[in-house]
Amino acid sequence: xxxxxxxxxxxxxxxxQRGFDSRELLPFRDSTTLLWAFADSSGDPSLIYSxxxxxxxxxxxxxxxxxxxxxxxxxxxxPPSITALNGPxxxxxxxxxxxxxxxxxxxxxxxxxxxxxxxxxLSYAACPGSDGILTAFIRDSMGSSDLVSGPPPYxxxxxxxxxxxxxxFGDWLFDASGKVSGALVAAASTTTxxxxxxxxxxxxxxxxxxxxxxxxxxxxxxxxxxxxxALQSASLATGPAQSIRAVGxxxxxxxxxxxGGTTMFAGPFAxxxxxELALFQTDPGAVxxxxxxxxxxxxxxxxxxxTRAPVVGWAPGxxxxxxxxxxxxxxxxxxxxxxxxxxxxxxxxxxxxxxSRALFSGYPAAPGAVSLLSLGAATGGTDSCLALTDSSNEAxxxxxxxxxxxxxxxxxxxxxxxxxxxxxxxxxxADGSSPRMLGNAGxxxxxxxxxPGSERxxxxxxxxxxxxxxxxxxxxxxxxxxxxFDGYDDLPNSWLLAGYDYNAQDGNGTLGFxxxxxxxxxxxxxxxxxxxxxxxxxxxPEAGAPEGGASGDGGSGTIYDIVYLVRxxxxxxxxxxxxxxxxxxxxx
Numbered sequence: 020x021x022x023x024x025x026x027x028x029x030x031x032x033x034x035x036q037r038g039f040d041s042r043e044l045l046p047f048r049d050s051t052t053l054l055w056a057f058a059d060s061s062g063d064p065s066l067i068y069s070x071x072x073x074x075x076x077x078x079x080x081x082x083x084x085x086x087x088x089x090x091x092x093x094x095x096x097x098p099p100s101i102t103a104l105n106g107p108x109x110x111x112x113x114x115x116x117x118x119x120x121x122x123x124x125x126x127x128x129x130x131x132x133x134x135x136x137x138x139x140x141l142s143y144a145a146c147p148g149s150d151g152i153l154t155a156f157i158r159d160s161m162g163s164s165d166l167v168s169g170p171p172p173y174x175x176x177x178x179x180x181x182x183x184x185x186x187x188f189g190d191w192l193f194d195a196s197g198k199v200s201g202a203l204v205a206a207a208s209t210t211t212x213x214x215x216x217x218x219x220x221x222x223x224x225x226x227x228x229x230x231x232x233x234x235x236x237x238x239x240x241x242x243x244x245x246x247x248x249a250l251q252s253a254s255l256a257t258g259p260a261q262s263i264r265a266v267g268x269x270x271x272x273x274x275x276x277x278x279g280g281t282t283m284f285a286g287p288f289a290x291x292x293x294x295e296l297a298l299f300q301t302d303p304g305a306v307x308x309x310x311x312x313x314x315x316x317x318x319x320x321x322x323x324x325x326t327r328a329p330v331v332g333w334a335p336g337x338x339x340x341x342x343x344x345x346x347x348x349x350x351x352x353x354x355x356x357x358x359x360x361x362x363x364x365x366x367x368x369x370x371x372x373x374x375s376r377a378l379f380s381g382y383p384a385a386p387g388a389v390s391l392l393s394l395g396a397a398t399g400g401t402d403s404c405l406a407l408t409d410s411s412n413e414a415x416x417x418x419x420x421x422x423x424x425x426x427x428x429x430x431x432x433x434x435x436x437x438x439x440x441x442x443x444x445x446x447x448x449a450d451g452s453s454p455r456m457l458g459n460a461g462x463x464x465x466x467x468x469x470x471p472g473s474e475r476x477x478x479x480x481x482x483x484x485x486x487x488x489x490x491x492x493x494x495x496x497x498x499x500x501x502x503x504f505d506g507y508d509d510l511p512n513s514w515l516l517a518g519y520d521y522n523a524q525d526g527n528g529t530l531g532f533x534x535x536x537x538x539x540x541x542x543x544x545x546x547x548x549x550x551x552x553x554x555x556x557x558x559x560p561e562a563g564a565p566e567g568g569a570s571g572d573g574g575s576g577t578i579y580d581i582v583y584l585v586r587x588x589x590x591x592x593x594x595x596x597x598x599x600x601x602x603x604x605x606x607x
Contacts, residue, residue: 037544037545037597037599038531038542038543038544038545038599039542039544039581039599039600039601040599040600041544041545041597041598041599042597042598043593043595043596043597044083044085044088044582044595044596044597044598045083045088045090045595045596046592046593046594046595047594047595047596048586048590048594048595049070050586051069051070051071052068052069052070052549052550052584052586053068053069053070053078053550054066054068054550054551054552054582054584055067055068055069055080055101056101056552057552057553057554057580057582058554064084064085064086064554064580065082065083065084065085066082066083066085066552066582066596067080067081067082067083067093067098067101068080068081068083068596069081077095077132078095078097079092079094079095080092080093080094080095080096080097080098081093082098083582083596085580085582085598096130096131097129097130101129106146106147106148106149107128107129107130107147107148107149107151108126108127108128108129108146108147108148108151109126109127109129109146110124110125110126110127110143110146110147111124111125111127112124112125113125113136114138119158120141120158120258121138121139121140121141121157121158122140123136123137123138123139123140124136124137124140124143124155125137126146126147126153126171126173128171133171135171135172135173135174137153137155137157137173138157139157139158139159140155140156140157141155141156141157141158141164141188142155142156142188142191142202143155143156144191144193144199144202145191145193145199147170147171148197148198150170151170151171152168152169152170153167153168153169153170153173154166154167154168154191154199154222155167155168156185156188157176163184164185164186164188165178165179166178166179166181166185166220166225167179179222179223179225180225181206181220181225181227182208182225182227183206183207183208183209183218183227184206184207184208184209184212185204185205185206185220186205186206186207186215186257186258187204187205187206187215187255187256187257187258187263187272187273188202188203188204188205188263189202189203189204189205189262189263189264189270189272190202190203190263190264190265191203192219199222200221200222201219201220201221201222202219202220202222203217203218203219203220203230203263203264203265203270204217204218204220204263205217205218205255205256205257205263205272206218206220206227207233207254211233213253213254214233214234214253214254215233215254215255215256215257216229216230216231216232216233216254216255217229217230217231217255217263217270217272218230230270230287231255231270231272231286231287231295233253233254233255234252234253234254235252235274235284235286235287235293235294235295236287236293236294236295237293237294237295238250238251238252238284238293238294238295238296238297239292239293239295239296239297240296240297241285241296241297241298241348241353241354241355242352242353242354242355243354243355243356243402244296244297244298244299244355245299246297247280247299247300248276248278248280248282248300249276249277249278249280250276250282250297251276251277252274252275252276252277252282253275253277254274254275255272255273255274255275256272256273256274256275256281257275262283262333264331266285266329266331266348266350267329267350269285269286269287269288269350270285270286271283271284271285271298271331271348272284273301280300281300281301282297282298282299282300282301283297283298283299283300283301283333283346284296284297284298285298285348285350291353296353298346298348298355299346299355301333313331313332313333313334313345313347313365313366313367313368313379315328315330315331315332315368315369315370315377315379328368328370328374328377329349329350329351330347330348330349330350330368330370330377330392330394331347331348331350332345332346332347332348332358332366332368332379333345333346333347334360334365334366344357344358344359344360345357345358345359345360345366345379345390346358347377347379347392347404349392349394349395349396349402351394351396352394352395352396352402354395354401354402356392356402356403356404357404358379358390358392358404358406359388359390359404359406360379360387360388360390361381361387361388361414365381365387366379366380366381366387366388366390366415367379367380367381369418369419369420371420371424371427371449372420372422372423372424373424374394375393375394375449376391376392376393376394376420376449376450377391377392377394378390378391378392378418378419378420378427378429379391379392379418380415380416380417380418380429381414381415381416381417387414387415388406388407388408388414388415389406389407389408389415389418389429389431390404390405390406390407391404391405391407391427391450391451392404392405393405393450405451407429407445407447407451407454408429408431414431414432415429415430415431416430416431416432416442417429417430417465418430419466419467420449420467421449421467421473421474421476421489422467422469422470422471422472422473422474423471423472423473423474424449425448425449425474426446426447426448426449426474426489426490427446427447427448427449427451428444428445428446428447428457428465428467428476428489429444429445430442430443430444430445430462430465431443431445442459442460442461442462442463443456443458443459443460443462444456444457444458444459444462444465444476444478445457446476446487446489446494455494457476457487457494457496458478458480458496460481461479461480461481462478462479462480463478463479464477464478464479465477465478466478468486468509468535469509473488474488474489474490475487475488475489475535476488476489479503480496480498482501482502482503482504482521483498483499483500483501483502483503484498484499484500484503484507484517484519485497485498485499486499486535497535497538498538499515499517499533499535499538500517500518500519500533500538501519501520502519502520502521502522502528503517503518503519503521504518504519504521504528505518505549505550505551506518508553510532510579510603510606511603512603512606513534513535513536514532514533514534514535514603514606515532515533515535516530516531516532516551516553516579516581517530517531517532517533518530518548518550518551519531519533524588525547525587525588526549526586526588527546527547527548527549527585527586527587527588528546528548529543529545529546529548530543530544530545530548530551530581530583531543531544531545532544532601532606534606542606544581544583544599545583545585545597545599547585547586547587547588547593548583548584548585549584549585549586550583550584551581551582551583551584552581552582552583553579553580553581553582554579554580577602577603578600578601578602579600579601579602579603580598580599580600581598581599581600581601582596582597582598583596583597583599584596584597585597
């Protein structure tokens with residue numbers, strides 16, 4: 020790092036004005052600086068950042084106390100305060116073996132950078148937490164499944180002895196602290212090795228509780244199903260990822276049928292036409308990784324998925340196959356519905372705020388057709404599904420309902436699915452009517468502004484931060500921050516903190532507050548800013564109860580600490596970290 024003592028660059032002895040009581044915390048200039056986290060811990064806000072020493076490949080981490088200005092070296096290991104946000108480990112799929120039904124999981128220790136490959140995984144509970152323990156079913160050398168658990172190295176797992184043979188894997192179960200407490204499995208006893216029932220496996224005791232017997236008490240086709248094949252079964256289907264999911268107080272799962280077919284079921288039910296309802300017949304080889312269940316989530320006011328809804332879907336077959344129907348089970352209505360989808364898609368589902376509809380879409384890494392499901396039990400009609408995109412020429416990359424539940428949006432990449440390049444954003448009423456394109460190029464990061472009752476949609480148009488109100492007709496695009504950089508933070512009363520007017524030649528821009536209702540109303544904090552972070556650290560003196568803010572992180576009674584990194588085109592004593600303190604009530 021190049022620390023204090025740098026001669027003033029352009030601007031001579033007249034330093035630029037910086038607003039909101041800004042003060043310099045640490046003068047230095049290092050082009051490798053990355054801001055990682057800024058948090059208030061017990062009244063002592065601190066910033067964690069990193070640099071990369073010349074000739075080194077590993078990051079060096081530092082902590083800056085914004086009260087005292089003290090800098091502490093944290094070494095080359097990622098600090099726990101960062102890894103604790105998402106856990107000290109990161110897990111990714113390294114290799115998939117559809118024929119064997121296994122996958123190789125790559126586990127990265129974010130603190131050390133150590134990478135560990137775990138092969139032959141049939142199902143695993145979650146990426147390891149702070150204890151480093153990974154719990155999983157893996158295929159052993161004899162072709163059977165072993166339940167293993169233990170810390171690294173994951174080549175030396177401890178095998179958990181089980182009293183039953185487990186050959187089907189579904190939901191993992193967790194206790195209130197987030198620790199693995201069990202799993203839903205298809206298992207058979209040693210006395211009837213070919214009869215697999217649905218069991219809850221409780222850990223660490225490794226005890227089994229039967230939830231569904233191998234042979235159903237009674238069966239019938241569900242409403243909306245297309246009857247195909249036999250309804251007689253003596254066992255659940257076996258094999259990896261058999262889509263065993265808990266839905267309310269019962270389950271969805273696959274059965275091996277007497278005619279050799281495989282059928283998806285829901286049950287058990289205490290009343291109705293049968294104890295178990297058949298939903299649809301499947302390709303036995305497709306009820307694994309390529310035909311996995313699609314969870315549908317409810318949303319809170321911030322649009323963040325929080326809990327599963329009583330709706331579950333099953334994605335189409337593998338990429339390149341002819342299958343293009345997303346099958347959705349409406350548990351409350353007791354109806355199975357087919358929705359248009361794309362071959363090989365892995366959709367994400369979200370429930371509308373009033374629970375009357377579900378919206379399915381892909382996401383940027385795995386786009387797919389966008390479909391809207393109306394739930395008859397909630398609307399007083401019948402379940403029906405509407406295609407919002409042309410599955411042959413459009414791939415959905417995101418979708419959501421507005422906070423007031425009266426509108427929705429979706430983004431798509433247009434062109435042949437395999438070569439999608441352009442982005443477009445569409446909006447419609449919550450029932451899919453009156454669709455209209457809002458823009459058709461360079462759309463990124465679209466989301467509704469999380470203000471209850473609103474229909475404001477915020478997105479990046481190329482590098483400009485914009486918003487529209489879907490209640491407007493015609494739509495008016497409000498250009499809030501041109502040449503935006505390093506994201507933004509929503510604040511109460513239609514204010515946001517943003518970087519704007521980025522100059523690529525200088526490598527910096529302006530940091531300030533922008534009013535969404537009147538984008539010309541700006542309150543700059545500083546020019547020559549490279550990056551910034553914000554946190555709420557205390558209540559303003561004599562402030563009333565905080566007002567509800569767009570981001571839910573405080574209101575007019577909250578003082579925000581904002582740390583920003585200044586780096587001008589030429590070296591200067593002004594380069595370094597600065598701190599501003601802002602009460603949103605002062606923004607006019």
